[in-house]
Amino acid sequence: MDVARAAGVSTAVVSYALNGRRGVAEVTRERVLRVADELGWRPATAARSLRAGPGAAALVAVHDGAAGARAGSTLDLVTAASEILDDGDVTLAVHAASSVEHAAHLMRRWWAERRYAGFVVTGLRTEDARLAALRHLPAPVVLIDEPLVPTPAAWRSVVLDDATAFAQVGEFLADLGHRRVAMLTGAEGLLATRRRATAIRSALAGSGIEFDAVSGDGVDRAAAAVGSLLSSGSRPTAVVTDDDVTAGIVLDVARRLDIAVPWQLSVVAGTDSPACRLTTPSLTAVPYPVHALGNAVGHALLGVLRADDAKGEKAPQTKPVDVGGLLIRGSTAPPTP
Amino acid sequence: MDVARAAGVSTAVVSYALNGRRGVAEVTRERVLRVADELGWRPATAARSLRAGPGAAALVAVHDGAAGARAGSTLDLVTAASEILDDGDVTLAVHAASSVEHAAHLMRRWWAERRYAGFVVTGLRTEDARLAALRHLPAPVVLIDEPLVPTPAAWRSVVLDDATAFAQVGEFLADLGHRRVAMLTGAEGLLATRRRATAIRSALAGSGIEFDAVSGDGVDRAAAAVGSLLSSGSRPTAVVTDDDVTAGIVLDVARRLDIAVPWQLSVVAGTDSPACRLTTPSLTAVPYPVHALGNAVGHALLGVLRADDAKGEKAPQTKPVDVGGLLIRGSTAPPTP
């Protein structure tokens, strides 16, 4: 090692000094660190991984168009997660796959290549090839979203408490006096959108309020679904969408059909975004705390990876990430008879 | 190696067989490949990198809110690039940084750690800390966008031919009879948005058409800029935006101010997206060929990495990615006096 020579010590001492191991004279350590810094030296990842195993985790984003609004925020999530990870020596890399199956394939392969120490999975589907693939691997995994089926004990789930938030949406609309509510869900297979629909349905159950969930996967189909929903004879007086883009579409279609929002139709966007504040009327929305969610992912990841090192401790489950209260803006009001 | 033992050969033969080197009996090769496959064995990335250097490149996405509409499509771009790369053994990893400086820091660090074989840089700024950092490194780099300053000969730029497309927008609006045209640019520092503004300005120059470019970085400031632009006494009869979200804002503000689109105001979205088709009126837009762009990035990356291996050949520059003709929809028309 250049650093070792320049500092006049052996490579072992350099290694100790840099990894903060004790057993090195304080002066020596400082000298080594200084020299390393001057030389701009950093340990080679490959050499380090060869002994210690990989120090990076991967998130394979699936871009098949079904991911809905949250797809766009994957990088925001990763940014937030990286804030946490930067303190340690774990990094989170993102890769893109065009289908769930391909994502599963890549993770299986990269695990075999010992390229990554663990994986983050987001946008869970009901039958998810990624879970099937990872289940048989001894890989540490962080799930964003609670899966329907039980998962290995070593895994961790970071869950967004949007069931609570969506129940609150249901109550809010009920309190306003709405009697016919519809939800425009994202892709059918998406677990998150299902859970949201279920939450609002249960909140409304027993109150005699009519509730329908229609699927509108992708902007075009969403637009078609909105169209038929609002043109129907017994159209709802309130529509809840899964994402912000679809909510924008609802506003547009309503305007075209001469349905006044919020008086004749209330609209709630299931995922808030800056754009929701700028429409006319502005959209009442469920907050989407990407930053908090990302931070939680960072912590969970650190947790599973550490637990994987020291097989003893189990990765404690994380608390659901609080979504916060509904952001009430201009698109909701009591229905006018 | 397990595979070597199971196949009854030495590790050397396994290595040769797997890397397609000649000098292995065909039967042996097949047997080795079969055994490796059965055992699900793949070479450890770390060990391989230790000898051959890293086989992955990284794109550090900057998420400081200034990136504009294209930020959301980073993963689409990477998906398209990966299609190309999957054939070789190069992979492209994405990381997220919260500022250009942080991105520069990460790349410098990862290069020192020999973690990545090269970098892809997107969303160039006028004074870009990333270029400053990478310039002094012998790292292969693919730039998305042509930089203003000269760059190392080994680098490659993948450029989108949107100057042509934006010049075409200028001509289109001139032909329609517009005399006052404004452009809502993205973040000031962004090179791409500048080039677009310049292209449209030159196209309009000499025709006596008034042209103004106002900056609206981030949705809120964009909304404010649109507001003052459309409220002004001598408001333009045509507005071109850098991205699709801003175009949506323009439509909304116009509606609120009772300005009829397209009759009293034409709107052109500088970056097409599915949402552009769904507004009322639908938005005339400049196509944004993410897929082609991503493929080009994949090829360019393969090029620079290969050139880096065999120092002899220079990485040939790639042709600009063709944007295609303006998508004329409902938001543009001749101005009514």
Next chain:
DNA sequence: TTGAAAGCGCTACCAC
């Protein structure tokens, strides 16, 4: 507290 040396898993060179 420090140095010497083994070894992580692979590739590539040199014998055979």
Next chain:
DNA sequence: GTGGTAGCGCTTTCAA
């Protein structure tokens, strides 16, 4: 065609 083996750059025993 195939096997032995050095060595990539680190971490980590084990001795000194």
